[in-house]
Structure formats: C-alpha cells, structure tokens
Amino acid sequence: MFALSSLLAATLASANGGYERLAGHGGPVMGVATNPDNGTRLTASFDYSIGYWPASGTNHNAAPLWLEGHRAAANSVAFLGNHHAVSGGDDYALIIWDLQTGQPLHRLQGHQGKVQSVAVSPDARLIASAGWDGRAGLWDASTGQLLNWLQGHTSAVNDVAFSSDSAILYTASTDGTIRSWTIAEGSQRRVEVKHGFGVNTLVVNDAAGWLAYGGLDGGTRIIDIASGNVVADVTLDRRPILSLALSNDKTRLAVGDGDGYIMVLDTSDWTIARDFRAAKSGPVWALAYASDGRLLSGGLDRSATLWPQEGSAVVPGMAQQPFHRPPSEMQNGERQFVRKCSICHSLGTDPTRQAGPPLGGLFGRAAGTVSGYNYSPALRKADLIWGDETIDALFRVGPDELTPGSKMPMQRITAAQDRVDLVNYLRSATSDPKTSDPKTRDGGN
Numbered sequence: 001m002f003a004l005s006s007l008l009a010a011t012l013a014s015a016n017g018g019y020e021r022l023a024g025h026g027g028p029v030m031g032v033a034t035n036p037d038n039g040t041r042l043t044a045s046f047d048y049s050i051g052y053w054p055a056s057g058t059n060h061n062a063a064p065l066w067l068e069g070h071r072a073a074a075n076s077v078a079f080l081g082n083h084h085a086v087s088g089g090d091d092y093a094l095i096i097w098d099l100q101t102g103q104p105l106h107r108l109q110g111h112q113g114k115v116q117s118v119a120v121s122p123d124a125r126l127i128a129s130a131g132w133d134g135r136a137g138l139w140d141a142s143t144g145q146l147l148n149w150l151q152g153h154t155s156a157v158n159d160v161a162f163s164s165d166s167a168i169l170y171t172a173s174t175d176g177t178i179r180s181w182t183i184a185e186g187s188q189r190r191v192e193v194k195h196g197f198g199v200n201t202l203v204v205n206d207a208a209g210w211l212a213y214g215g216l217d218g219g220t221r222i223i224d225i226a227s228g229n230v231v232a233d234v235t236l237d238r239r240p241i242l243s244l245a246l247s248n249d250k251t252r253l254a255v256g257d258g259d260g261y262i263m264v265l266d267t268s269d270w271t272i273a274r275d276f277r278a279a280k281s282g283p284v285w286a287l288a289y290a291s292d293g294r295l296l297s298g299g300l301d302r303s304a305t306l307w308p309q310e311g312s313a314v315v316p317g318m319a320q321q322p323f324h325r326p327p328s329e330m331q332n333g334e335r336q337f338v339r340k341c342s343i344c345h346s347l348g349t350d351p352t353r354q355a356g357p358p359l360g361g362l363f364g365r366a367a368g369t370v371s372g373y374n375y376s377p378a379l380r381k382a383d384l385i386w387g388d389e390t391i392d393a394l395f396r397v398g399p400d401e402l403t404p405g406s407k408m409p410m411q412r413i414t415a416a417q418d419r420v421d422l423v424n425y426l427r428s429a430t431s432d433p434k435t436s437d438p439k440t441r442d443g444g445n
C-alpha cells in the first residue's frame with residue numbers, strides 16, 4: 001500500500017515537471033509552432049484565431065496575444081524569424097503577422113481551397129502553402145507576393161516541407177503521393193513516394209538522408225530520399241496519422257494520430273522510445289518540439305499541451321472534455337445543437353473564444369449585436385431579428401443565402417422537424433442568461 005502510493009506520488013511529480021497547458025482558445029487547436037531562439041509559442045485554432053504565447057517561466061499567467069484576422073478556422077502557423085509569423089486557414093488565405101503589434105501585415109490570397117499547412121524556408125526568404133485546391137503556393141516572405149504555383153498533384157495538398165538548403169520543396173497529398181519541386185524553376189523534380197492512400201503529414205531530414213510521412217490509412221514510414229527505399233515502417237493499428245515533429249537535435253520523431261496517441265521514435269534505430277495517450281478523446285492535430293526537448297501538441301480540447309521529455313504520461317489535471325450526456329439521453333433539439341453548433345457557440349452570454357458569438361439571449365436580439373464579438377460586416381449590417389422564423393430560415397436556406405458574406409460556414413439542416421426541435425431547444429436554452437454553460441470556459445491554467 002505504502003509502496004504503491006509513494007510510487008504514484010513519484011510518478012505524478014516527475015510527470016508534473018515541465019508539464020504545461022496553454023489554455024484559452026475557444027475551439028480545437030489545429031496548428032502549433034515553437035521558436036527555438038526565444039522559447040515563444042504559436043497556436044492556430046478552429047476558433048479562427050492565432051495565439052502567441054510567451055516563453056514558459058517568463059510570466060506564467062500572461063495571456064497570449066490573440067492574432068485576429070482569419071475569416072474561418074486557422075489550420076497551421078509558423079514563425080518567420082523572431083518578430084513575424086505566418087498562418088493559413090479555411091478562408092483560403094495566409095496571413096503574415098507582426099508579432100509585436102499582433103496586427104496582420106499581409107494577406108496572401110489566391111488559393112481556391114483551404115490552406116491546410118504553411119512552412120517557412122530555413123533561409124527565411126520563402127513561405128510555402130499547402131492548398132486543398134491541389135496546389136502548393138510559394139510566396140515571398142517579406143512582401144507576401146506570390147512567386148509560383150506548384151501544380152501537378154491530382155487532389156488536395158496537405159503538407160509542405162523545405163529542404164535544408166531552401167532549394168527544394170516537398171509536398172504531400174491526398175492523391176497518395178509525395179512530390180519534390182525545384183524552387184528556382186517552379187517545376188516538379190520527381191515523385192518521391194507513391195503510398196496509395198492519402199498522405200497527411202511529412203517531415204524532411206535531408207542532412208540524414210530521410211523523410212518521414214504519415215497517411216490516412218495509418219501508414220507511418222521512413223524513406224531513404226536517394227533511393228526511395230523504405231528505411232522503416234512503424235505503422236501501428238492507429239489511423240489516420242495527422243501530425244509529425246522532429247526534435248531540434250533530430251534524435252526524436254513524434255507521431256500524432258486520430259486516436260489521441262503520441263508515439264515517439266528514436267531516429268537512430270527507429271525503435272519506439274515512448275508511446276502515450278495525449279488526449280482522452282479525439283485527434284492529435286499538431287505537434288512541435290520546444291528547444292528544451294518538450295513536445296507541444298494541439299487537439300480537440302481547446303488547449304495545447306507541453307509534455308515533459310520523459311516520464312509517465314499520467315498527467316495531473318488533464319483537460320476535461322466538455323461534458324455532455326450521451327446523445328441517446330438527449331431530446332432531438334439538444335442533440336442537434338451539441339452535434340452541429342456547440343463546437344462554435346456557447347449558450348451563455350459571457351464572451352468566449354469560440355468561433356461564433358455566444359447565443360445567450362438570442363431570441364429577440366438583432367443580428368450582429370453581441371458587443372465584444374468581431375462580426376463580419378455582412379452580419380453587422382444584416383437587418384434581422386433572431387426568432388423562430390429567422391433561425392429556421394438560417395438553416396433552411398443556409399447562412400450563405402440568408403446572410404451572404406457571413407463567416408459562419410455554409411450549413412443546412414434539411415429535415416424540417418430537426419429545425420423545429422433545434423429552435424425549440426434554443427429558445428429555452430438561451431432564454432436564461434444565468435445558465436451560461438460551463439463548457440465554454442476551460443478554467444484557465
């Protein structure tokens with residue numbers, strides 16, 4: 001008994017050393033980045049914003065600087081030197097940010113699909129973007145000007161990575177291939193990998209002669225760049241693979257998957273150095289190593305987590321998922337809300353960092369009028385009062401029809417009864433402002 005509890009205490013203590021949570025986003029964290037020069041961190045979220053976090057230990061309670069400018073979910077973010085950053089989002093745009101003021105400097109447009117990933121060249125002169133329009137974009141990092149489209153993939157491009165000399169770009173695609181491109185000519189060099197299933201993520205370590213990738217089918221492979229041969233196949237029964245990160249000293253490769261696990265490989269022999277569950281539910285969307293060897297991950301729970309280098313994965317205060325009763329116990333209207341709205345909207349009146357405005361007090365309220373929420377011009381100008389009719393119409397014809405230019409994503413609820421049930425649920429759930437629901441607040445720390 002004594003032995004067990006002291007072992008447990010020791011486990012908790014070691015796990016706590018260096019464990020840190022970056023909490024405050026109002027939606028899943030889709031992208032993370034670390035700056036080895038000064039220890040600052042960046043997070044890109046489904047809540048449309050980017051968080052810029054001070055180095056750990058400097059001021060633990062300092063709130064991040066919130067970078068607001070994307071008109072839809074932000075998927076990926078990267079440092080551009082110490083004073084700038086670049087991000088890409090579901091709004092088809094990249095934004096170059098001034099990290100001192102938090103303001104957007106350049107909006108890089110031209111993609112005709114969402115921007116899934118961004119990368120900065122090692123010489124910091126170029127930005128690459130992976131677009132679901134099947135193209136990779138190459139941009140001038142100082143002016144934001146488009147330099148070239150790299151076209152050849154037959155479907156969405158999911159990830160981009162530069163060679164160490166900034167001369168070659170590697171791209172991974174849903175079409176099942178990884179290709180390489182000569183940047184100076186803007187032309188394809190060759191197909192590096194034919195995986196068959198969609199490739200979601202890749203890491204290139206050309207100094208050591210290999211690249212690693214993760215696929216939709218769970219495929220996790222290391223390829224010798226010169227020969228194209230498989231150096232190691234570390235595929236487990238988990239899928240999809242969503243994120244990869246190489247430690248700064250290049251000795252560790254971390255692999256994040258759709259089941260919430262992080263596997264850490266030793267790059268000297270490709271054995272598994274560590275494997276732990278990082279999320280109670282849901283995917284590990286993003287990974288990056290901090291210069292102190294800790295691993296930063298982002299996922300469904302609206303926060304990013306720094307994991308200590310070694311030790312147990314028993315984590316004190318592991319983020320609680322928003323608590324919902326099992327859907328089978330809910331009435332249809334509540335189920336509609338939980339499934340289709342709650343990821344972006346709270347039912348309370350307090351400001352949240354979720355993508356959409358809080359819906360508390362919705363009935364009888366004019367569109368676009370919650371103070372402190374950054375509406376699109378379209379919604380601010382809309383001449384609508386929210387009530388049975390207008391909310392029903394919003395999901396019968398869709399936000400793009402009822403409020404053209406709105407930044408609420410296109411969605412319709414086709415079954416009339418589902419709309420009636422949803423409206424009835426919303427009327428009661430939003431009428432008492434005191435029932436500000438707990439799941440919109442993540443409790444900080």
Ligand code: HEC
Pocket residue numbers: 336337340341342343344345355356357362366367368369370374375376378379380386391395405406407408409
């Ligand atoms: C992916 C995120 C997302 C989802 C999912 C979503 N919304 Fe929204 N919603 C938004 C955003 C963003 C806005 C603000 C739009 C703007 O400013 O153009 C918004 C605006 C609204 C508004 C107008 C509020 C106001 O203050 O004028 C209502 C009503 C609304 N949503 C209801 C819903 C309901 C009901 C659902 C589920 C069926 C839902 N939304 C699903 C993101 C979302």
